[in-house]
Amino acid sequence: MTETLCVALGAFVGAPVRYLLSSRYDAALPWGTLAVNVAASLLLGMCTGGALTGDALALLGVGFCGGMSTYSSFAVQTRDHGPRRGATYAALTLGLGLGAAALGFAVTS
Template sequence: MTILLVFAGGMVGAPARYLIDRFVQRRHDSVFPWGTLSVNLFGSFVLGALAGAQPPGVVMTLAGTGFCGALTTFSTFGFETVRLLEDGSLRAAALNAFGGLALGVLSALAGYGLAVHLI
């Protein structure tokens, strides 16, 4: 049952990641990966909110592991940072690496805090 929940959440999270990434990136004429940053921050917020809300295990497996796991992407984040370095965009690479990590943690904290406050 657990694997099916992860699979179902991933079936929604993976296409959502692609569509949100393309939607955001199309609106920016820069080498900076705004789309990946957006999905990672959104996913961090949602996962933080889920952790704060402490839903039943089934919901956490479906939405947390499945959906958020497929929505967010550390591999693309790493690849895009390396690509920025290779292109000589050192400032953008540093902003992506350190900003993405810091903002991701803050997004998760904000989601957690909001859920704890509301529940």
């Protein structure tokens, strides 16, 4: 039960961070969504590469990172930007996200 509460608390903080950054920086291009997804990937890589377990991992990794990152907005924005710009945005998001997660993992391992 404690881990469930930690996930909820982390998401309670992470989701508003995503909303604020996305609503502020997503205009012509979804820079806010890109930023939160890459930041969440970096932090999640750090969480899994470090010594976090149990409640701490539930709070930061699952709750905060899960609440802050957004696959659904990424998917809709990719489609909305059309084939060329959408594919570029998708490749950029996936490449930076995977690179950030690997970097976070490497730094804390």
